[in-house]
Amino acid sequence: MKQKEQIGVAVIGYGYWGPNLARNVQDSRETELLYVCDLSEDLHQLVRKRHPHSKATKSMDEVLGDEKVDAVLLATPPHTHYELALRALRAGKNVMVEKPLAETSAEGQKMLAEARAQDLILMVDHTFPxxxxxxxxxxxxxxxxxxxxxxxxxxxxxxxxxxxxxxxxxxxxxxxxxxxxxxxxxxxxxxxxxxxxxxxxxxxxxxxxxxxxxxxxxxxxxxxxxxxxxxxxxxxxxxxxxxxxxxxxxxxxxxxxxxxxxxxxxxxxxxxxxxxxxxxxxxxxxxxxxEALSVLIQEFTDSIKTGSKPLTDDTSGLRVVKxxxxxxxxxxxxxxxxxxxx
Incomplete structure (x- = not known):
């Protein structure tokens, strides 16, 4: 359980959905947008313009190595969810994954097991609920x-x-x-x-x-x-x-x-x-x-701070994948x- 005034957040991926996540993280009083990670240098310029107090980086290792980062939001293609989520969980970061949770239920089950082993929140960005x-x-x-x-x-x-x-x-x-x-x-x-x-x-x-x-x-x-x-x-x-x-x-x-x-x-x-x-x-x-994403970000931060089960938790995400x-x-x-x- 994380008890602190603001949750340090990194958004991974700044293509289609990442900007929406970054905006809501920046606007929330509960979170601080520390990093936006993307491989595109052109997108870095956009990040610096929209989020001047956040760092644009290509390095996932830099993000995961920063102790101030409490949570990682993955807005990357589905085939990357499994590997990136596992890396973040093993680095001690809470994780929210853009839908779907994983490409297969076998991958999803391993992600759940890692989240339990690390005592961290793994949540799916199913926005509609x-x-x-x-x-x-x-x-x-x-x-x-x-x-x-x-x-x-x-x-x-x-x-x-x-x-x-x-x-x-x-x-x-x-x-x-x-x-x-x-x-x-x-x-x-x-x-x-x-x-x-x-x-x-x-x-x-x-x-x-x-x-x-x-x-x-x-x-x-x-x-x-x-x-x-x-x-x-x-x-x-x-x-x-x-x-x-x-x-x-x-x-x-x-x-x-x-x-x-x-x-x-x-x-x-x-x-x-x-x-x-x-x-x-x-x-x-x-x-x-x-805005649904604002409510979702609040749910994620509440779960991190209290250890409560989020509405769209990893088990619900796994059911959808199955x-x-x-x-x-x-x-x-x-x-x-x-x-x-x-």
């Missing part, structure tokens, strides 16, 4: 307002960006898997996935993933880099009420529908159930507008269900 919208969804599900959860249905599509090192499920569906892991206590027992790579030498760019559970609950996720429009829409259905979550809505991201079905037997045959439909109000509850591994296997088998053991 820290958004005001998803936190509101959690409040509504936990309170029982939705009733028994029935299904989760998500469309997460856009044109690009094509990735070289991960397919579209690892890039986009990973967000929904993190949301599901946070919203419910359910754990999938099997998955079925289909997908196609339309571009030579690139991974699967359009995919459909279905998750099966022991409970009367099912989840379906559609992801694509080949869509002409950007859509980020999720439906969460319950026996009492239903949620529509549209992440692209500027203000009313969550709509709560007081709609559903009712079942009643006929007088002639008790087993012949008639389906009725119930319609009532649509509400748009207020959600916290705090689901994605099973999805890859299912796609290789043209959609055949693949069991998951957590």
């Amino acid at each position: 820290y958004t005001g919208a998803v936190r509101k969804m959690k409040t509504l599900t936990k309170s029982g307002e939705l009733g028994e959860l029935s299904y989760y249905d998500s469309v997460r599509i856009n044109l690009g960006l094509f990735q070289r090192d991960v397919n579209v499920l690892w890039d986009l569906a990973v967000h929904d898997l993190a949301i599901l892991d946070h919203l419910t206590e359910f754990r999938p027992t099997a998955v079925s996935a289909t997908g196609l790579a339309h571009i030579h030498d690139y991974p699967v760019n359009t995919a459909y993933l279905t998750l099966f559970y022991e409970e009367k609950f099912i989840a379906h996720i559609h992801c694509s880099w080949m869509a002409p429009v950007k859509i980020r829409r999720t439906l969460l259905g319950g026996s009492k009420k239903m949620i529509v979550y549209d992440d692209l809505e500027p203000s009313e991201k969550i709509k709560l529908y007081d709609k559903g079905i009712t079942l009643s037997p006929t007088l002639e045959e008790k087993h012949d159930m008639r389906v009725g439909y119930r319609k009532s109000d649509i509400l748009s509850p207020k959600v916290d507008e705090s 689901i994605l591994e099973a999805a890859d296997e299912s796609m290789r088998r043209k959609g055949a269900p693949v069991d998951i053991i957590f």
